[in-house]
Amino acid sequence: MVREAGKLRGWRAELAGRVTKPRDLPPGLELRPEERAFFRGHRREAPPFAVTRHLLGLLDPADPADPIRRQFLPTASELSPGAGELEDPLGEDRVQPVPNLLHRYPDRALLLVTDRCAAYCRHCFRRRVSSGRRRAFLSPAELEQAAAYVDGHPEIRELILSGGDPLLLSDARLRALFARFRRERPELALRVHTRLPVVLPRRVTPALVRLLAGFRPLRLVVQVNHPRELDPACRQALGLLAAAGLPLLAQSVLLAGVNDRPRTLAELFAALSGAGVRPYYLFQPDLARGTAHFRPDPARGLRLYREAAALGPEAPRYMLDLPGGGGKVPVEPDLLGEREDGFYLLRRDGVVAARYPCYAGPMSTSGKKPKDFASVMRKTGKKLGKTLRGAAQATAKAAGKTAEVVAVRTRISAKQVRQKAEFLKMGESFYRARKSGMSPEQILASMQPQVTKLDTLQQEIATLELREKTLRN
């Protein structure tokens, strides 16, 4: 461990100085009510919280919708499970022939090296592992067991190091780990999944780069979700790795409220390419507990992805990991063709392999059926009508005016209720038209009759209001 006058320094000092308690957030960063509610309702078993000073420096404290804030500051939504969510969304616990080693695909295995991350992503699909509460690193016995398994399975051609974040290990531990796996299998390819170039770029020291380059073939897969994450420090870290001849790939997650805009995605893919990183996969979020607020509907995701892909040549593949552990499948119209009870039925080789929630209507995160739009509209209309009629009668009574004033005011109120309902219907038609893939021109043309109806209603209301004014005078 690197120490200076008894103190940590470099990336370790920055790691030790990360924020793990809301009271340590910078003074200008006010928590929003839903963020405060997370900390109030936080239990020991709830997902951990930690954010690096580097990330806090990228965040705009004045913007409640800041993409960095949304990814790293928790909200109370995480404390309530959503429809179809799973503790182990990809069935990883079922494919561990020895502890901490996943062997799902014949030619590769994945080692869960640590349960620690420098900053905890609020959408993390492996939060049951990256809890910071299990074990910081594999014990020598566990490492030996995993290495012996890989030694005995020559069909495994690549070992993926993941967790948690494997680059939180010291250089010495990493060297020992790589060396052990290469001892019997010198040809074994290595892949490191990390988020440190984004959340703690100082970890990418020249010494680490030399160490990684010494164990080629080795490639790095970095998770990057928003162009803002690629700040100068992150680019410099990626540049060091690329200059050492290490292939760099990016995995991104399509996250509602973070990057679910075609232009943002296109910018992200272009920025990654510019930084020497190949955009590899864009993932539909997995069904990890408490992450429903991050999941866009996959059909919408597909539209966003296609629009983004049309804006530049760098688009990765848009993939979904089948819930329960059926493997990765590309998100395509055929995959989303069947629905039942608020879930897509996802087929693989002709059979339903998994179910994934639809979020096409007003979203339910409680496991209840999504609300029906028409019933929302009826209820709103009734409530509004009652309020407006009551207000009209009270106004006329207070003014001591004639029954004719009351009648005119009641007609105005009724028309205003219809106007509100027409607005709601128009919103629904617009939503459906967008969903069906119509062009903006087609949408405008299809909505022309509703626009005319609203104009007529507006004119009728204006005429009645004039009549009411005359009567009152």
Ligand code: SF4
């Ligand atoms: S860095 Fe990876 S493992 Fe850690 S919290 Fe983020 S997504 Fe999860």
